[in-house]
Amino acid sequence: TQLLEQSPQFLSIQEGENLTVYCNSSSVFSSLQWYRQEPGEGPVLLVTVVTGGEVKKLKRLTFQFGDARKDSSLHITAAQPGDTGLYLCAGASYNTDKLIFGTGTRLQVFP
Amino acid sequence: DAMVIQNPRYQVTQFGKPVTLSCSQTLNHNVMYWYQQKSSQAPKLLFHYYDKDFNNEADTPDNFQSRRPNTSFCFLDIRSPGLGDAAMYLCATSRDGTGQGRTDTQYFGPGTRLTVL
Numbered sequence: 001t002q003l004l005e006q007s008p009q010f011l012s013i014q015e016g017e018n019l020t021v022y023c024n025s026s027s028v029f030s031s032l033q034w035y036r037q038e039p040g041e042g043p044v045l046l047v048t049v050v051t052g053g054e055v056k057k058l059k060r061l062t063f064q065f066g067d068a069r070k071d072s073s074l075h076i077t078a079a080q081p082g083d084t085g086l087y088l089c090a091g092a093s094y095n096t097d098k099l100i101f102g103t104g105t106r107l108q109v110f111p
Numbered sequence: 112d113a114m115v116i117q118n119p120r121y122q123v124t125q126f127g128k129p130v131t132l133s134c135s136q137t138l139n140h141n142v143m144y145w146y147q148q149k150s151s152q153a154p155k156l157l158f159h160y161y162d163k164d165f166n167n168e169a170d171t172p173d174n175f176q177s178r179r180p181n182t183s184f185c186f187l188d189i190r191s192p193g194l195g196d197a198a199m200y201l202c203a204t205s206r207d208g209t210g211q212g213r214t215d216t217q218y219f220g221p222g223t224r225l226t227v228l
Contacts, residue, residue, distance in 0.1 A: 033216065033217070035219075040199075040222070040224070041221050041222065042115075042117075042201050042203075042219035042220050042221045042222045043154070043201070043219045044219070045216055045217075045218070048216060086151065088153055088154075090217075096208075098144070098156055098159060098166075098208075099156075099217060101153040101154055101155075102153060103152075103153055104151065104152065104153045106151055
């Protein structure tokens with residue numbers, strides 16, 4: 001069974017702080033997607049990483065895919081209250097049409 | 112422009128009373144997914160359609176059924192809702208899925224929050 005563990009599970013920080021969320025597995029994925037979900041809404045795609053070692057930046061968010069394509073990280077610089085939400089990583093498997101979702105990280109950024 | 116539409120956004124039903132949730136898409140994607148999400152947890156896949164081919168997850172209760180009458184629409188039927196079925200139900204689509212190394216994105220709808228009284 002493929003599993004994706006995210007850490008930390010919960011994170012409460014002050015505006016302006018930096019943070020990193022980790023997404024780890026023992027399985028290899030063909031790609032990995034990061035989503036942010038706000039209360040009462042569906043997940044919204046932030047980025048897809050495909051190549052081992054790939055780094056993508058989206059304004060203050062930096063995403064990295066591990067060299068072996070088993071893990072990923074999301075780094076937020078100078079967090080803002082608008083970054084508050086549930087962050088989900090999701091790995092794409094070679095053998096099925098479905099995503100394996102991580103356990104989620106709930107981020108709260110206080111003004 | 113809305114791409115994955117779910118109706119209704121909020122649904123209240125009584126214990127044991129059948130309920131149907133609706134999803135439509137304007138993307139002409141081949142794959143449609145139904146997920147169940149409980150508070151602050153990751154979405155849990157119930158089943159998905161690749162075109163007309165239905166794929167049920169092994170741990171999806173028989174109480175949950177799905178129909179896909181055409182490319183654009185997919186329905187989730189809960190035959191006898193229990194209190195434990197109260198959750199957010201998310202519909203998602205992707206063009207061709209993620210198998211065999213494809214990297215298609217899944218696009219999610221806004222969800223339907225189901226309350227069971």
